[in-house]
Amino acid sequence: MSEATHAHAVHRDDFGARLGMWLFxxxxxxxxxxxxxxxxxxxxxxPAEFHHAGAELNATLGITNTLVLLTSSLTVVLAIVAIQxxxxxxxxxxxxxxxxxxxxxxxxxxxxxATKFHHGLYPNSAHLATLPHGEQVFFGLYFTMTGLHGLHxxxxxxxxxxxxxxxxxxxxxxxxxxHLENGGLYWxxxxxxxxxxxxxxxxAA
Amino acid sequence: xxDHSLASPEHAGDHGVEHPGYGTFVKVWLxxxxxxxxxxxxxxxxxSFAVWGxxxxxxxxxxxxxxxxMHLKYEGAxxxxxxxxxxxxxxxxxxxxxxxxxxx
Numbered sequence: 001m002s003e004a005t006h007a008h009a010v011h012r013d014d015f016g017a018r019l020g021m022w023l024f025x026x027x028x029x030x031x032x033x034x035x036x037x038x039x040x041x042x043x044x045x046x047p048a049e050f051h052h053a054g055a056e057l058n059a060t061l062g063i064t065n066t067l068v069l070l071t072s073s074l075t076v077v078l079a080i081v082a083i084q085x086x087x088x089x090x091x092x093x094x095x096x097x098x099x100x101x102x103x104x105x106x107x108x109x110x111x112x113x114a115t116k117f118h119h120g121l122y123p124n125s126a127h128l129a130t131l132p133h134g135e136q137v138f139f140g141l142y143f144t145m146t147g148l149h150g151l152h153x154x155x156x157x158x159x160x161x162x163x164x165x166x167x168x169x170x171x172x173x174x175x176x177x178x179h180l181e182n183g184g185l186y187w188x189x190x191x192x193x194x195x196x197x198x199x200x201x202x203x204a205a
Numbered sequence: 206x207x208d209h210s211l212a213s214p215e216h217a218g219d220h221g222v223e224h225p226g227y228g229t230f231v232k233v234w235l236x237x238x239x240x241x242x243x244x245x246x247x248x249x250x251x252x253s254f255a256v257w258g259x260x261x262x263x264x265x266x267x268x269x270x271x272x273x274x275m276h277l278k279y280e281g282a283x284x285x286x287x288x289x290x291x292x293x294x295x296x297x298x299x300x301x302x303x304x305x306x307x308x309x
Contacts, residue, residue, distance in 0.1 A: 018280070018284065019283065019284060019287075022284055022287055022288070023287065026287060026288070026291045029291050029292075029295070030291065030294070030295065033295040033298070034298075037295075037298060037299055037302055040299070040302075040303075041302060041303075041306060044303075044306060051252065059245075059248075063241070063245055066241055067238065067241065070234060070237050070238060070241070071234070073234075073270065073274050074230060074231070074233075074234040074274075076274075077230045077273075077274045078227055078230060078231075081224065081225070081226060081227050081230065084224045181276070184274075184275075185275055188270050188271075188274045188275045189275075191270060191274075192267045192270050192271065195263060195266045195267050195270070196263055196267065198241075198244075199244060199248070199255070199258065199259040199262075199263055200259070203244060203245065203248035203255055203258070203259070204248060204252070204255040204256050204258070204259045
């Protein structure tokens with residue numbers, strides 16, 4: 001009885017998988033959305049302090065990291081085009097490029113934070129306590145939001161690293177690549193969040 | 206939904222539409238880079254330009270990523286609806302907060 005049905009027992013629902021991923025991404029959007037609302041309120045309360053504190057940030061590093069992340073998003077979506085065409089070699093090359101660019105982002109970010117720490121700017125530092133209240137709020141939001149985003153970059157890199165392994169082992173193929181699509185969706189959301197962080201902290205403050 | 210036995214490589218998968226090629230996404234990436242350049246340029250003309258750049262260009266950039274890179278263009282009404290309802294909810298929270306702040 002069970003032998004005959006065994007071959008048909010594998011349930012597959014790619015749309016359901018993508019819907020599930022999107023529902024998770026929606027919770028992420030609300031998580032960061034709450035922080036964006038907090039930023040907007042604090043900025044309207046302390047416009048001068050936000051302007052002054054924002055000038056401390058290195059816009060060149062912020063812009064460079066934007067270009068790095070945008071390009072890494074492109075290579076993920078190109079990896080999906082490649083797997084749709086059954087080109088395993090290109091899929092792996094594009095994914096490896098994304099992983100490399102994600103690491104570049106983290107290295108730049110760590111240099112940026114290290115400079116801030118060097119200037120005595122880190123959560124609960126003695127120097128920070130001497131600054132006006134509005135600037136303390138600015139750096140609080142800066143470390144919270146870019147830090148939470150950084151954790152998402154690390155999570156995304158782990159997911160995409162695993163996807164690369166799955167492609168290599170032939171577990172992601174031309175006719176079954178929903179894992180790669182969902183991993184890519186996560187990475188693009190991380191990119192979208194950074195698209196908002198750049199002007200909020202580096203340009204318009 | 207779609208007949209898999211008839212699916213050619215271009216029609217593989219369950220999207221039911223032809224998959225876009227490399228070129229489409231490279232063009233979208235170029236647009237994103239140009240918009241980023243414009244955003245940076247606007248921020249050099251002073252605070253109010255920077256804020257307008259943020260309010261206009263950033264949602265366009267996010268929209269391009271959602272629509273093309275995240276394949277929303279090729280998804281059905283349900284997935285599009287899920288995203289729109291979320292953005293609408295955030296907008297309502299935003300409006301509620303600032304309607305309170307503005308009249309203090």
